[in-house]
Amino acid sequence: MILIGNMEEFLRRAAKWLIEKKPIRDVRDWGIHFSLWPVHLTTACCGVEFAAVSDPKYDAERFGVLPFVGPRQTNFILIEGTLTRKMARAARLVYEQMPEPKFVIAMGACAIDGGIFWNSYNIVRAHEILPVEVFIPGCPPRPEAVIQAVMKLQKKIKRGDYYYGVERED
């Protein structure tokens, strides 16, 4: 491929190959698992408990989790409770705008399978539209549970047990 002369393409591929190799990959995963930035999207009433997660008693900032403004600068989306049809469209749009790698946590019974609103005509199951990494049961889950889910996600990332981007080729 060097002979053909497309140096840029070659280097891009080489970097991608290299980053998947053992030591560099570990360093990358270690870095990602400390910087999970959730996007500021409150989908339903579990947002009340998610607000409590960043309050002084629970203080999720200890784990590097603090809601940030734009989807372009975040890598983590927390589905807080029910997704209505209208909100599901917004959640999907926000998810697609986020850079790779990105993670999804579904919070609350409603995000798992509808919860108390299971027979409502206006809801969407979160796992039908987004690839969810961790589910949190409860209605609403306690802030401790949210923090535990974040820690589980961090462990998962550290193990390298996640899907890195749509461009991965092997």
Added chain:
Amino acid sequence: MSEEGYMLLQIGPQHPGSGHMRMLVKLDGDVIVDFIPDVGYVHRTVEKIAETKLYIQNIPLLEKPILNDSGNANLAYIIAVEKLLDVEPPPRAQYLRTIMAELSRIASHLYGIGILSILIGSSTGFMWAFGDREIFIHLMQMMSGARITYSYMVPGGVRRDLPDQFREEFRKAARYMRRRYKDYEKIIIKNPVTRARLEGVGVLSREKAIEWGTVGPNLRASGVAYDVRKVEPYAAYEDIDFEIAVREEGDCYARLLVRFQEIMESLKIIEQALEKIPNGKILAEKYEKMIQPRAKKLVEGTGRIKFPAIYVNLKPPKGEVFSRVESGKGEITVYLVSNGSPKPYRLRFVTPSFRNLLTFKNLIPGHRLADFPAIYGSLDYFPPGADR
């Protein structure tokens, strides 16, 4: 750009200052010309699916729209069901309900104050209010066992008796909150930045507040002393002496102050209720005797009600009732129609945020864009409540 040359700005639903909704703001420079709230992002069809659930199953369902004030939402529904069933809860249960409703109001107000503070850029206000809210959540957790969704009241009474340590814990909490209020006064209320952002912004005149059907602290901040607790006393409010917090100014700052004043009043109400609370049963006689003999021992020992089997098949007679309570955000009304089956025929659940939406829509035009979050926060608007 719209046709008239105004800029159309879309805020939300993914925005730190939008909550669960989208707002379409038409701007001329940075003055808001028109404002269209795009609601429906959290419309979960509560009223429709309430018709598919049993009366007892609707208790947790109706807490969900007003999650940060679920004690009062619970009370509104239970009063309606009790009117249908023609059951009168014992006096002790009435007092316990009052305590629960007031604790819920304090937590709701602190939530509103925290959100308003973060929207006007005061992180300290958010941290303080949310940190202090945890104390009252702890108290409610002692009473009901849950953090946010209490489902404390059931038709005919309440689920649990007052725990032994509650009085001591509440005394501590009240002392703390009163001391803390002085700090709030120094750092948040009299802060020049807070005053500059809130004073004279979003002025809601008395006439307009009445015309637009504003409810709750927003109405009282405009000089209308209207409170359902006084106008149509429910639970144990008749025996309790308290004042309605009223301000005349009607701006964002007055709405903040009314919330703080109401927190202080609520502390007084709970103190009085704890003093006056009579001894006795916590479940109506009609249901008390239906508890199985084996479970009765448990109820007497722990003060926790084991539901009698009748609750599964609660069949109120035909009829329609209307109930209203004053929640932290304003008046909640429930209209319930029964056709004699174990499920409601129709349940209309009007939340304070739904009624404040018109005020929100009409209040915004004419202000600058920078004032928009201050007005939004000061109205304590909670989109899941408005969309239901």
